[in-house]
Amino acid sequence: MRKQLFTSTTALALLFGVGAAHADMEAARAFLDAEIGDMSSLTREEQEAEMQWFIDAAAPHAGMDIRVVSETITTHEYESQVLAPAFTAITGIRVTHDLIGEGDVVERLQSQMQTGENLYDAYVNDSDLIGTHWRYQQVRNLTDWMAGEGAEFTNPDLDLEDFIGISFTTGPDEKVYQLPVQQFANLYWFRYDLFTDPEIMAEFEEEYGYELGVPVNWAAYEDIAAFFTGKDVDGTSMFGHMDYGRRDPSLGWRFTDAWLSMAGNGDKGLPNGLPVDEWGIRVNENSQPVGSCVARGGDTNGPAAVYSIQKYLDWMEAYAPPEAQGMNFSESGPVPAQGRIAQQIFWYTAFTADMVGDGAAAVLNEDGTPKWRMAPSPHGVYWVDGMKLGYQDAGSYTLMQSTPVDRAQAAWLYGQFIASKTVDVKKSHVGLTFIRESTIQHESFTERSPELGGLVEFYRSPARVQWSPTGTNVPDYPRLAQLWWQAIGDASSGEKTAQEAMDQLCAEQEAVMERLERAGVQGDLGPVLNPEESLEYWNEQAVANGTLAPQLKKENEDEDPITIGYDELIQSWEAADAGGATGAAPAADTEAQPAE
Numbered sequence: 001m002r003k004q005l006f007t008s009t010t011a012l013a014l015l016f017g018v019g020a021a022h023a024d025m026e027a028a029r030a031f032l033d034a035e036i037g038d039m040s041s042l043t044r045e046e047q048e049a050e051m052q053w054f055i056d057a058a059a060p061h062a063g064m065d066i067r068v069v070s071e072t073i074t075t076h077e078y079e080s081q082v083l084a085p086a087f088t089a090i091t092g093i094r095v096t097h098d099l100i101g102e103g104d105v106v107e108r109l110q111s112q113m114q115t116g117e118n119l120y121d122a123y124v125n126d127s128d129l130i131g132t133h134w135r136y137q138q139v140r141n142l143t144d145w146m147a148g149e150g151a152e153f154t155n156p157d158l159d160l161e162d163f164i165g166i167s168f169t170t171g172p173d174e175k176v177y178q179l180p181v182q183q184f185a186n187l188y189w190f191r192y193d194l195f196t197d198p199e200i201m202a203e204f205e206e207e208y209g210y211e212l213g214v215p216v217n218w219a220a221y222e223d224i225a226a227f228f229t230g231k232d233v234d235g236t237s238m239f240g241h242m243d244y245g246r247r248d249p250s251l252g253w254r255f256t257d258a259w260l261s262m263a264g265n266g267d268k269g270l271p272n273g274l275p276v277d278e279w280g281i282r283v284n285e286n287s288q289p290v291g292s293c294v295a296r297g298g299d300t301n302g303p304a305a306v307y308s309i310q311k312y313l314d315w316m317e318a319y320a321p322p323e324a325q326g327m328n329f330s331e332s333g334p335v336p337a338q339g340r341i342a343q344q345i346f347w348y349t350a351f352t353a354d355m356v357g358d359g360a361a362a363v364l365n366e367d368g369t370p371k372w373r374m375a376p377s378p379h380g381v382y383w384v385d386g387m388k389l390g391y392q393d394a395g396s397y398t399l400m401q402s403t404p405v406d407r408a409q410a411a412w413l414y415g416q417f418i419a420s421k422t423v424d425v426k427k428s429h430v431g432l433t434f435i436r437e438s439t440i441q442h443e444s445f446t447e448r449s450p451e452l453g454g455l456v457e458f459y460r461s462p463a464r465v466q467w468s469p470t471g472t473n474v475p476d477y478p479r480l481a482q483l484w485w486q487a488i489g490d491a492s493s494g495e496k497t498a499q500e501a502m503d504q505l506c507a508e509q510e511a512v513m514e515r516l517e518r519a520g521v522q523g524d525l526g527p528v529l530n531p532e533e534s535l536e537y538w539n540e541q542a543v544a545n546g547t548l549a550p551q552l553k554k555e556n557e558d559e560d561p562i563t564i565g566y567d568e569l570i571q572s573w574e575a576a577d578a579g580g581a582t583g584a585a586p587a588a589d590t591e592a593q594p595a596e
Contacts, residue, residue: 025055027089032422035082039426041438047422050157054091054417057153061410062092068411070124070395071102074353075182075431079418083427087417093410102126103249106478109400113138116402121411127168127178127394128256128470129477134171135522140399140408143175153409155416162421162436164459165394167271168469172287178396181419182433185392185467186257187458188214188221188378189336189347191363192566193371194233213563215378218263218311220561221345225319228342241319242335242344243312247489249482250329255309256470256484258391259346263308264382265299267542267549271388272471276549278388279480280305280506281473282530289475289513289527293506294550296530297538300506301499303553304382309491309498311380315345316492325492336372339363345377350393352432352455370453373566376463381559382551389466395433434459454570461573475516475527483508 028051032044040047068084070076080097088094098120100108105125112119113136133139146154160166160176169178194200195212204212208223215221225240232238244254260266261278276282280300282291292298299305316325321340324332333351336344339362354360356370363371377390397415399408417423424439429448432455434440440459449456458464474480483505491501513527520526539552 024089024092025052027086028052028055031086031090035086036422036426039429039444040423041421041425041436041442050155050420050422051090053155053157054087054413057155058091058093058410058413061406061413063094064407064410065094065096066121066407066410066414067096067098067119068122068124068414069098069100069105069108069120071105072099073182073350073395073431073433075427075433076124076395078427078430079181083418083423084414087414091413091417093413095414109398110478112400112402118400118403118407121399121403121407122415123398123400124181124395125178125398126469127165127180127396128474128481129398130169130171130177131470131472131474132477133177133398134173134472135475135525138401139177140401141171141173141175141177142179142399145399145408145412149405150409150412153412155420157421158416158419159421159438162438163419164437164440164464165392165396165435165469168392168394168471169396172472178398179415179419180394180396180435181415182395182431183392183435184348184350184433185458185464186346186348186377186390187374187467188343188345188376189372189374190214190343191341191371192373192453193365194228194342195566208561210561211563211565213565214375214569215343216562216564217378217383217559218345218380219559220563221343221378222311222315223561224343225315229319231342236340238340238342239319239321240342241315242332242341243316243320243324243346244327244329244332245316245325245492246328246331247485247493248328249485251488251492252481252483252485253329254346255488256481257393258388258468259312260300260305260308261388262377262383262390263304263311263380264384264387264551265302265304265308265549266387267547268384268386269388270386270465271468272473273387273549274473275547277471277473279470279474279509280549281475281509282549283473284528286524287472288525289473290530292509292513293503293532294535294538295532296510297533297541297550298506298510299549299551300509301502302535302550304380304549304551305502306498307382307557308380309488309502313491313498334359337363347374348393349374349455349458350433352452355453356451369450372453374454374458375566375569376458376466381554381557384548387466388468389463392467392469394435394469454566457570457573463573475513475522475525479512480509483512 032047080099084095084097108119109123163180165180165183170176201212204227228238228240258278266276266278267273276299280298281289282297284290292300294302337360424436425442428434428439445456487501487505490496491498517527
């Protein structure tokens with residue numbers, strides 16, 4: 001697919017020329033012929049009609065140069081190298097779409113917020129910043145924009161309801177602040193070929209007393225990790241787990257990306273727990289943050305959070321390759337494709353394209369189909385039904401208030417173009433980061449699904465709703481997120497216990513909130529910290545209010561392991577989908593296999 005991406009770039013450059021600055025329906029047809037074809041949820045007639053709308057809407061800004069920035073992933077490479085030149089040729093608006101590191105995107109966005117200087121006309125930044133954007137009001141809320149200054153530049157066929165992540169970019173005021181343009185989840189990854197090998201299955205059942213399958217809970221994951229670690233498979237010594245532990249900013253994502261909620265931290269609620277979210281931050285009835293530590297009713301250092309960190313540390317030491325401790329996110333990502341990892345509890349679907357590429361022969365069958373599958377993540381002992389179960393990254397198109405109106409209008413057109421129904425099916429085949437329901441259901445993905453190891457089945461399943469980004473409880477994502485990797489790094493390196501690391505983290509988060517409260521920069525939406533009380537006090541309040549967090553420490557954090565057969569899981573999804581269900585994947589239902 002990457003080869004196809006660059007081939008397309010070359011072809012489009014030849015078709016359109018470099019630096020075209022006039023709207024051109026012939027260029028639109030050439031683009032549709034060369035790049036889209038039938039890889040669209042629209043008919044050719046509908047595609048041309050949508051392109052004509054872009055040409056007409058762009059006319060007032062033809063010849064303008066705009067700048068957009070995003071992180072460097074395959075989807076955004078495709079936008080930058082294929083869709084941006086196509087948009088330029090079709091509309092006459094020249095787009096420079098820069099690709100930089102994710103941290104650099106946030107840094108530049110912060111700079112524009114602080115200085116008011118228009119560094120970029122649009123940012124593709126994670127919807128994790130929704131709480132920041134809503135409170136600071138330095139980005140245009142798209143609901144008002146589309147009804148006001150952006151009305152004439154809003155595609156009548158944009159179809160917001162078709163975006164599967166639109167709830168992630170909606171504030172407590174029910175207004176949309178960002179438009180999703182790419183989305184991927186972290187899921188459980190495992191070697192399906194090994195899990196269905198009759199000899200291995202029999203050996204596991206004899207040793208553990210229940211069937212080898214997709215782990216529904218962490219107890220089963222731990223058993224499977226122990227079983228495979230050191231096991232010889234065709235001359236390869238296997239590991240039952242993979243992770244990373246280097247003190248690095250990417251270590252923060254490993255935990256803010258919903259690890260605590262997978263353990264059972266926070267409250268029930270989708271897309272995020274309320275009043276306590278998966279970061280352990282509590283808000284009041286006005287959505288004002290009131291605490292992070294259990295002493296103020298938060299859950300960042302509560303029993304579920306500490307349990308989650310301890311399991312991370314234990315599994316890394318016992319079941320992961322020794323070198324994993326010194327790896328960061330990027331370095332650890334390719335390791336499962338080398339063929340010596342049996343399962344991974346925290347695996348981003350953004351790696352799917354690499355898992356089916358030329359460098360993944362060790363985990364591919366001779367016909368190119370994967371030996372592996374992806375499935376819902378197992379949950380920890382504090383988790384209860386109704387909680388979120390994992391994380392989705394939703395890279396979202398964002399317009400700053402400091403961007404001049406005409407430039408924002410031109411940039412808004414480009415944002416809609418790269419998320420349009422005309423291009424989204426093809427873009428999704430390149431990057432495998434779905435944003436539209438119409439794309440997920442497209443017949444081309446039905447045909448391709450056997451090559452993608454469960455990705456299509458997951459996104460078509462009712463389980464998908466339990467995977468969501470950071471929510472609106474986090475008042476200043478850039479400031480708070482950087483605290484996580486440093487605190488977790490202390491635990492990973494052995495300098496602090498899990499409890500000490502989370503005590504440090506929650507205290508530092510509250511210190512930031514206290515500064516925001518004193519400064520008053522977020523007005524009536526900013527933090528108002530609770531007085532300190534005991535864990536027992538806040539737990540009693542939760543029970544009285546019908547909520548959960550913070551939970552008390554369980555006397556026994558060991559639970560009965562539960563697995564489910566992968567093929568049974570898929571069948572349950574299909575049955576639920578046929579019935580129009582929108583609930584979660586089975587947790588411990590009749591199809592699951594508990595230990596005896």
